[in-house]
Structures are given as structure tokens and as C-alpha cells.
Amino acid sequence: MRFAVDAMGGDHAPKQVVLGTVQAARRWPSCGLTLVGDATRIEAELQAAGGRPANVDIEPASQVVGMDEHVKDAVRKKPDSSIQKAVNLVRAGKADGVISAGHTGVVVASSLLTLGTLAGIKRPGIAVPMPTEKGFTTLIDVGANIYCKPEHLLQYAHMGALYSRILRGVPSATVGLLSIGEEEGKGNELVLRATELLSQAPFPFKGNVEGLDIFKGTVDVIVCEGFVGNTVLKACEGCAETFIRIAMAEMVGVLGTAGDGAAKQVFEKIRTRMDYAQYGGAPLLGVNGLTIIGHGRSEARAVENAVRVAIELTQARLNQQILQSLQK
Numbered sequence: 001m002r003f004a005v006d007a008m009g010g011d012h013a014p015k016q017v018v019l020g021t022v023q024a025a026r027r028w029p030s031c032g033l034t035l036v037g038d039a040t041r042i043e044a045e046l047q048a049a050g051g052r053p054a055n056v057d058i059e060p061a062s063q064v065v066g067m068d069e070h071v072k073d074a075v076r077k078k079p080d081s082s083i084q085k086a087v088n089l090v091r092a093g094k095a096d097g098v099i100s101a102g103h104t105g106v107v108v109a110s111s112l113l114t115l116g117t118l119a120g121i122k123r124p125g126i127a128v129p130m131p132t133e134k135g136f137t138t139l140i141d142v143g144a145n146i147y148c149k150p151e152h153l154l155q156y157a158h159m160g161a162l163y164s165r166i167l168r169g170v171p172s173a174t175v176g177l178l179s180i181g182e183e184e185g186k187g188n189e190l191v192l193r194a195t196e197l198l199s200q201a202p203f204p205f206k207g208n209v210e211g212l213d214i215f216k217g218t219v220d221v222i223v224c225e226g227f228v229g230n231t232v233l234k235a236c237e238g239c240a241e242t243f244i245r246i247a248m249a250e251m252v253g254v255l256g257t258a259g260d261g262a263a264k265q266v267f268e269k270i271r272t273r274m275d276y277a278q279y280g281g282a283p284l285l286g287v288n289g290l291t292i293i294g295h296g297r298s299e300a301r302a303v304e305n306a307v308r309v310a311i312e313l314t315q316a317r318l319n320q321q322i323l324q325s326l327q328k
Contacts, residue, residue, distance in 0.1 A: 009102020020303025280305030
């Protein structure tokens, strides 16, 4: 198998992206990796990382999409961007999937326009693993589709349940619908109509769940529209970072410098458990191919783990399982 990696996407590109790709190439020598972007800069970073592994290639791309660019402008005016060229490799059959920590909106749009969706899928959704007391739960969608219809949420639930089963080995993943209250009948029109569809679905639907249920691990999959999901994701990320900083300061204040080392050890374990880098990237479920979207701040470890996720989902034949599930 081979994956195209957007070498120019993210806050730390190309240095950290190339380094993470090299680490992945050495960890999985049977997996081919193609770095897409400015060939001169990529080659320089490969040499800085110890040389190019035999299973790493370079695909030149003359354009780069900035994180602040408008999606439509980037897609139309930059056909030779590293994002578009990477997706093109998948369409041409030269790669089994694309990995990018670049502009999420452009990655989604390029994947959708170039690869299309799986038969029967109306809208793709980004599935993100969220840490919980019991492990993690899958939140879908977190930004691919901000104008959802009830049937979109139903399909997200199907795909999220399969994704959860593959990553966690859950034989029958439970699904909850994110709302403003767990009681039946609460929520806006979208939630109420989606509840009717989900109640008839062939998987365990537990009804409404609230934001606090995300970290309790109440269900294996939580479904919501992209606008809500992205807001929740960013709020949770900011809350976690702020909590760790405040707690560290308070712990040192109570224990003094003598307890500084112990406090750091405890909170480093918490930080590691909640760190997005260990999850690698979030798949864009529903596209006719494999697209892994990394955090914009991804460094080498996150890129390496994104390759791991791509390998796992390819080996599990996720898209084939989604198609079989929809047919049933």
C-alpha cells in the first residue's frame, strides 16, 4: 500500500511533516509514502532527517494553500497545490489514501470534488476520537458538513459505528445524538427528525446525549452536525490545555518546588492521554477513497500516527464495510 502525504500542510510543514513521514517509513518499511509539495524543500528536510528511506518518493507541487485562504478560491485557483496533487494521486490509483494537516476545508472540498462519495452516501463526515474515562468515543461530524439533514446524521451514525468497531474492536457500537438535554423530545428540528430515523436503525441507539457525556464515555459514537461538532472540538481542546496549565500552577503552589517533579509526571500522563498526536488524524468518512485529516499543529509524532491510522483503515477495508452496511 502507498499513501500520499501533503508535505506543505500544517503549521510545522514541511519540517515536521517530512520527519514524521520518515519515522513512519522506517516503522512500516513495506508501506510506500509519497511526499507532495516543494521538491527542493522536501529533499532538504529528508537529508536533515537522516536521508530518504527507500519507500519514500517525492511528487512535486508548485502551489501551497494557506490556512487563511477561502476554500473556493483555493480549489479553483490552485490546481497544483500540494493538497490537490495528493488527492489526485488517489484518484489516479497511485496512492491508497491521502494524509494532510493543511486547510481542513480545502482537504474536504478537494476530496469530495475529486474522489466523490461512496455509493449511497450523501455527505462525508469527519470522525474524531475523543478521550473518555473508558478509552475514547467517536465524534462525527466535526466540520465537513455544517448544513445537515436528518439522513446525513443517520449515515454518520452508520459510518461512526463501523469506525469505532474497527479501532476499538467494539462488536456493536452504541450511538447517541448530541442535544441540549438527554430527555426525549429535546433539541431542534434537525435533532427531533434525526431521532426518528436513528430509532429505526440496525444498531443500538441510546437517544439524546449531552456534552458532558462525551468524556464519560456514555456511548461509543456521538453524532452531530459539523458546525456543532467543530465548536465542541475546539472548546474541548482549549479547555483541556487551560485545565492542565492551571492545575500545574496550583499543584506547584501547594506542594512547592519539592513536589514540582511529581506534579509534572502526573500531568504529563494526563496530557499524553488527551494529546491529539497519539490519535494521528481523523478520517473523512464517506468519500470514495481514504482521506486522513491531521491537526493543523501536527508535529512528527502526529504525522507518524496518521500513517498508522491510514494503514489500519486500509487493512480493515473500511469503505467496503460501509458499503455493505448501507446495502443491508
